[in-house]
Amino acid sequence: MTADAPKILDTSRDFTLRVGDFEGPFDLLLHLCRTNEIDLARLPVRTITDQYLAHLEAIEFRDLEAAGGYLVMAATLIYLKSKLLVPPDPSETEALDEEGEALRLELEERLRAYARVKGLGAWLAAREAEQALLWGRPVGALPPLEEVPLEDLSVHLVERAVRRLIDEQLRRRPREVEPNPPSILERMTEILTLLRDAWSLLFSSLVGGERRRSEVVVTLLAVLELVRLGRIRTQQTELFGEIVIERQTGETHAGSN
Amino acid sequence: MPAPIDILEALLFASDTPLEPERIREVLELPGVAAARELVEALRSRYADRGLQIVEVGGGYRMVTRPELQPWLVRLTRSRTKQRLSRPALETLAIVAYKQPVSRPEVDAIRGVNSEAVLESLLERRLIRIPGRKDAPGRPYLFETTREFLVAFGLRDLGDLPKVEGELLVPELAVVAEHGEAEAQQDPGPGGADVPAGS
């Protein structure tokens, strides 16, 4: 690197999405398994779900996007636990139906994979510490590159490169752009704007036609956050039924912003 | 003419990257790579029990200080402390090392969290690079480790990594993966745009 060349790479934005002391839902789950000395090959769904939820309450989420990952995991665990409430064979305490068992197996497998990654990370850390004791030369002492003539150069190479690029551009069709999944904040604003004109909204109408999973998750989190802020109320009259979203009456108490 | 061993000493001293046996052979016009390795061994014994040593990393040889001299080197440069990698960075690096080339959605899926910021900082440190894009929806960037990675961790090659039992699985249809993929599709964005493509 020439010393006088300005740094063109200056992207170090040191933002981390750490929540509590855990680097994501797997990290938390693995931590719970470790502290309980649980064999990953037999995940006790009931215990682990309760502990996971308890931890979730203790964690302060400053980042809604990160919270999403934790909530998805929580939903998975609760779903598994709900399946245990009606075991196919009442004599067994932790028996899941086929689907539940498959889900549990996947969870276990992913936890095991994550545990391996953590182990490897620790190995790398030890390696790094060892290497930190060794010092190389701060700069090489080789003759600078510009004293070395480049070989086999011909302007036709440059010409050919530019031709190739132009041809590629002609061939390339316009890109189809996927609509961006909205952020939770954007979705919250949208909901509030819609509620200015309508008394109530259906959750399903907010999610959009394609029903992409990311959309549903973002919308649900936005709704939950608005409920928490006291800006809206929700009603669901039956299980898996439509969720109705209403403006919180007496809106003034939440501040009229 | 200077002795080949002295020339080798100067070459190792001057080179800022590990010196492959083949390049030693070429520069010194030795009959073969074996002769190059022999010469390195001879130089090694010259440096036995001294302040410097010759290590094999990243497919070549490098001259470095002995580990026990670290305290004095720290004293010399006072402020210079090496930036250690964070735990998330090390874990992400482990995934890239074992599954390379690997895309961000895959890394995200294994870690269960968004790895964009971590990958970016690893790119910045030149520990990983982008060999291209994956032929998958959204054409996400692929990542692989660099030679600097081998050097930084004192590895001769990727075979020096510990064996893992079982595989690091990439969940096929995991929720996280799908979410990540969706994100990847909306253009590289600020992060994606700034990643160096290893040339």
Place this chain on the structure above:
Amino acid sequence: MPAPIDILEALLFASDTPLEPERIREVLELPGVAAARELVEALRSRYADRGLQIVEVGGGYRMVTRPELQPWLVRLTRSRTKQRLSRPALETLAIVAYKQPVSRPEVDAIRGVNSEAVLESLLERRLIRIPGRKDAPGRPYLFETTREFLVAFGLRDLGDLPKVEGELLVPELAVVAEHGEAEAQQDPGPGGADVPAGS
């Protein structure tokens, strides 16, 4: 405890500036500067007739290669660069040549991949240079070819570049890339880009 002479060897090896006798005395906790100088002399005789030597410059000591080994060092540098320019490098150079002055986001957009590393290596080879910044969001650096470029390719001036049919367009994507640049500029993080990971 390691021998002072070995510590001194490591210090001289790892220091990027000449080492004053006073610094040596301080770091090694020697009784006086004279003792430091004596130690340097002892190390010097260890290196008599070898690939490296210790010279006194700018009021301090430095470890350097012996001048008579320079031809091999040049050969080593050449062995590294003997290959032709890589395809990405040529492509990037072509873009700079035909669209100069051009910013990195624009180069990125045309190539569809990040060109930072390639641009850097071209800068290093002095085939391109930075005449200034673009008056655009993020004020990205501009690149243009150098005289060395003309010399290397045997051109009298840029008018000697062969005409090509059609124009090289900067795709819309440039907006995204430029945005990335903008963020990078506003937010210079703690560690610079060039922190060598290993050494």
